[in-house]
Amino acid sequence: MTTGNAKREHYQMLIGGVWSDAADGRRFDSINPFDGHHWADVPLAGDEDVDAAVHAARAAFEEGPWAAASPSQRAALLRRLGDLITERADDLARVQVLENGKLIREVAGQTRALAGHCYFFAGIAETTHGHTLASSVPNMHVFTVREPLGVVAAITPWNSPLALLLWKLCPALAAGNTVVIKPSEVTPVSTLLLGRLIEEAGFPAGVVNIVTGEGATGAALTRHPDVDKIAFTGSTAVGRTIAATAAERLARVSLELGGKSPNIIFPDADLPNAVNGVLAGVFAATGQTCMAGSRVLVHQDIHDEFATALVERAKNIKIGDPLDPETEMGTVACLSQHRKVLDYIEIAKKEGATLLTGGGRPADPALSEGLFVEPTVFSGVTNDMRIAREEVFGPIVVLIPFRDEDHAVTIANDTPFGLAAGVWTIDVARAHRMIRRLRAGTVWVNNYRKTNYIAPFGGFKDSGLGRENGLEAINDYTEVKTAWIDMGNQIKDPFNPRA
Structure with missing residues (x-):
């Protein structure tokens, strides 16, 4: 069996619902680590491309069908994406092997399991709720609601490109956010193929955007002032840099970093x-x-x-x-x-x-x-x-x-x-x-290296911040808003207590 492919495949990025090349036309190769074959090439996104993707995500978040979508509508789209992943699992698995050399015997099962993430977070989309609070203030009804953060930057590694992307994408979309994905430069093609399925599932233009490139592309995305949250998996050194960049504008971060377990x-x-x-x-x-x-x-x-x-x-x-x-x-x-x-x-x-x-x-x-x-x-x-x-x-x-x-x-x-x-x-x-x-x-x-969408995953110390998967994951993609409703109090004049 050979992994070679005589014909080089050309791919484009997904920005605002349009498949496009980089603004300056630059591209880079995807190389098969088994035989060294340059089997595909993809755009090398620059600052202009990143800016366009973030603006598309912001527009989709604030206006259009996604902004008005109900939780059940978001859930239906996630379920449809899960169905499409199941239908195309073999193709998605094979491309990941061509990109990073992992075993087909492992990647095939891992890819088929990705649909479960979509279905699980579809359920979460329909059941996320706030709390009614027992206030000590008389005649006040106090409750909380959870609302999406806005634009999420999802920066993913090369070792399990689609699995670790779905860990971020599913809760982000379930909560109502829009997303700009930057995959590793080693494994961009599998993410672009997933983008085709996202489009086929019916997600509105701009809800999910994909920019491909190297470290400079990721840096442009993390420092963009219109990105509300950065979800990153990778090395601790890069995670520290991202956290420092996000801190300058108090953007949210979740970091799944290194280990020596x-x-x-x-x-x-x-x-x-x-x-x-x-x-x-x-x-x-x-x-x-x-x-x-x-x-x-x-x-x-x-x-x-x-x-x-x-x-x-x-x-x-x-x-x-x-x-x-x-x-x-x-x-x-x-x-x-x-x-x-x-x-x-x-x-x-x-x-x-x-x-x-x-x-x-x-x-x-x-x-x-x-x-x-x-x-x-x-x-x-x-x-x-x-x-x-x-x-x-x-x-x-x-x-x-x-x-x-x-x-x-x-x-x-x-x-x-x-x-x-x-x-x-x-x-x-x-x-x-x-x-x-x-x-x-x-x-x-008495076992090792088992994960599942129901179980929170993340680290202590230098291994990161936040949790992916499980019910806890949705918390990292939402804001909590508190509402106070006066049920009949009469507000006294604060400057005339005798009134």
Whole structure:
């Protein structure tokens, strides 16, 4: 099976309901990381294009059919979008694989599941409500309502481009906002294909706009004075910059940022299940996931046994064409990330970590054109090493031994991040203790890397602000307004109390 495509495909941006090129005509390529083929090109949006998209979103928010749409009308459009995603899931999945090299066996299921986000938030659109408040002021009826923020900038990463977009798009639209999407320059095409489905679903012009480009395009969008909220998934460094930019005009932000998540294996764990969980937590996505369980904390009594089992499995992972359903690990998404991952392997060696397996490119000449990195396992790692503290975003696992529960918690929490954690034990009481003690936004017990639209997701500390998914997500896309209705009070003259 080949991922190549002899014909280069040309795409346009969606601005105000019109598919268009960049104002200055610039374009850039989408490159298949498996074979290096420049298979598509898209517009490189400049400030003028960003301004046009934001103005289109503002106009759609303040006037026209979207401004007057009822919650049930917004819900109907979201349901229609969900139906279209289901119908076109195979095409959407294939394009994501061409863009970032993730496995078709993973992306296909992930893409089909996206419709559930649309249906869930369609229900939320119809059930979002405020509260009637029991005021201590006599004869006053006090209540709250939730209203949309306005124009939302959704800036998405390359590792799961459509899933992480839907995490933002669905609650934003359910609440009645309009959106300008800026996908990663590595994975723009899948978002543009989704834009066609949004248009087909019947969303009015300007409600959803898509601008494609590099970092400068995203920067122009985040600093635009007419953007009311920025929803970003990506690195902590970029997230800090976005937060600082938004603070200048007090724009809202939600930030889902990096992680260096601990996966903690206790002596009573089901060892084969824990090995499977570690493999799924990193290697199934080539380590390119913010929640990757890349720090594996193993009790010292089972450390060597676990390491042997993990290395044996890692050595047998089938690397190859991401579009082949038999492939078990694909490529890194882009050349710069490939270099970064290989650099971190050398850093770990220099720090004194012991390489147990992997550590380079696969020897198979059939894979020489692809951005592959072998599944890599290090032992002899301490928590102060860079390989244990910095997010690599690649197929690298480090093993760190611990003595007891307190020691495991200390190591696990000794990180600037706090996105996720895993705990492997059959002791229910210990599982509950660990859930409470770990400083992470999500804790899995005897499983790893599971998400769903019903469950809030986000991080502590440097892993971000706000939550995506679940009922909590709608709060990040609405304003709360309080209303006071006088039920019969007579207002006295404030300057003549005897009147």
